[in-house]
Amino acid sequence: MLNQLHITAEDMIQQNGGRATAGRIGILAILLAEQQAMTHREIEQRLPEAVQLDRVTLYRALEWLAGKNLIHKVTSDDRVWRYHANRGVHNTHQHAHFKCMCCAQVICLDALTIERNWHLPTGYRFQEIELTVKGLCADCG
Amino acid sequence: MLNQLHITAEDMIQQNGGRATAGRIGILAILLAEQQAMTHREIEQRLPEAVQLDRVTLYRALEWLAGKNLIHKVTSDDRVWRYHANRGVHNTHQHAHFKCMCCAQVICLDALTIERNWHLPTGYRFQEIELTVKGLCADCG
DNA sequence: AATATAAACGCAACAATGTTGCATGGATTG
């Protein structure tokens, strides 16, 4: 199962013209296996001993994966980026996120579509939207 | 005009049981005069020579003003808090913001009301929403 | 399989933003 994800991850990386290093494969496999958006720290901790990476290398690998649209970055009010594997609908970059104000977990809200019946001030141009719903998750609520 | 804002700011501070120091009055007057949400740096630079504050004092004054609901903090993907005076509708904390992806200015979108016809996963509880529309402002677009 | 080479990597140093502890100063109150 996890091994299968490694193969998938390796394929995804090679198909984007990148070198399939143990670090990149391990990171992407972790993100593919996890439903929640993960912080740099959480990813680091879940990496097996055999694939311990330097902090900087981890940042650069995540940046590369995001640039290839294999994962996406999620902003948050705690000044920490979270990363999440792109699956199907995620690629639109128009999905919202939920953040638990108690345990800080972040999940994607795939079903939430944002209506655009509003308008901006004159001269302003829309490009993208960033929506975070905050509250308590099932465990904390 | 700016003097009038100082008097207003002084009133607002005293009515909340705080000491009306030159720093707090100056900060609040600046925020009351400015339409955009301002960063810590921008506020610091606009403070007159006579009211130069320590970085930490400025942070603490902003924290105090936000705690009294005289201003509100705006989160952003650049990891910098912005501050904006509360006026009327702002107090609801349910207004959205626009951020220019070119010049990084942030304004409040008072008119944008967020519809709640969506639902969260089972067990999840809604508390508040954070919405940022991104694009180009009138100057940059 | 050996080699060449550009892409990844590791380390150190740096940068930006914000926080904490603590001693000092000064406004407010009695």
Next chain:
DNA sequence: CAATCCATGCAACATTGTTGCGTTTATATT
């Protein structure tokens, strides 16, 4: 005027992320 306590300034620290640069390594080429 004295006592109090809120606010301030300074130093040190914390967190997150970035940059420069020399070294290693995955991959293509021979």
